[in-house]
Amino acid sequence: MTKHFAFTILPLLYFVGLSQSYTHASTHEIALSFFEPLPAVMQGAEQDSAVLIELGKKLYFETALSINHSQSCNSCHNLNNGAAGVDHLPVSIGALASIGDRNAPTTWNAGLHVAQFWDGRVKTLTQQAKLPIFNAKEMAMTSESQVIERLYNQGYLAAFKRAFSKQLLPINIENIAHALAAFQRTLISKDRFDDYLTGDKGAINQSEKEGLRVFIEKGCVACHNGALLGGQLFMKMGIVHPYPNKKDKGKAQVTGNPADNYFFKVPSLRNILNTAPYFHDGAASTIEQAIEDTAWHQLGIKLNTQEVKAIKAFFNTLNNQKVAFPEQR
Structure with a gap:
């Protein structure tokens, strides 16, 4: 053995x-x-402000984060009308009609898992949130500067300034990921x-x-x-x-x-x-x-x-x- x-x-x-x-x-x-009950709060949520969570919620539904404005996080992880955080497809279809490699897991309770993705390639929700945006088979954005420009054009600057008040240039990929993670930490x-x-x-x-x-x-x-x-x-x-x-x-x-x-x-x-x-x-x-x-x-x-x-x-x-x-x- x-x-x-x-x-x-x-x-x-x-x-x-x-x-x-x-x-x-x-x-x-x-x-x-x-077994044991689910916790009332996810680890890390104690630092999530209401404005950060609200920004993350808005970004979760933002189609400007995909190359052709066709998809948001919610496209593959649907939360609308009491939905289960999945798309009910064997594997998801990306913004450019590319077929994904794996089934999209639910975003409910995701932050309580030992790692993210089926293969555990990253540990945290914040690390996870960045990857689909630039994955060619998912949202297919080509650069951080492209993402930043999109969100500026969509009028996000004020919301980012409220959430990250001490930063001169608050719209960046790290802050996007932090906001998305904060919102997902509410999904217990x-x-x-x-x-x-x-x-x-x-x-x-x-x-x-x-x-x-x-x-x-x-x-x-x-x-x-x-x-x-x-x-x-x-x-x-x-x-x-x-x-x-x-x-x-x-x-x-x-x-x-x-x-x-x-x-x-x-x-x-x-x-x-x-x-x-x-x-x-x-x-x-x-x-x-x-x-x-x-x-x-x-x-x-x-x-x-x-x-x-x-x-x-x-x-x-x-x-x-x-x-x-x-x-x-």
């Missing part, structure tokens, strides 16, 4: 064994050993599962509790645990049975290390029923397919129809009840 393989498989064995040891514990007790979802974890045992119904037990007992909690039910580690896609997509090598494309082949950040399951399609390549069009494929490729088991249905029932408790803009209701 190689060291890298051992690092991958041992956590799975630990969690599967642990989950099977709770035969006589209550479902609520078991849940508290694997709210759901019934957190109500359950914090003591309201009636917040989820009996079938959802049964689904939670199946989710734990089958070993899904090996990767999908903590506050996000994911988002905190990288795992090989196809641990037990190889995943069909061999073109995208995941984290290895960042590190250059073959040991990282097919490693991707484990997605969060918060609001999962509303973020189809699934996986880094968007290959699973339905949640049922995603549950079945994950069990097979990651755990080496075949779930029956009733088990898939039960897990999906549990996922209902993770539906986001918050909207980014309550005034739209």
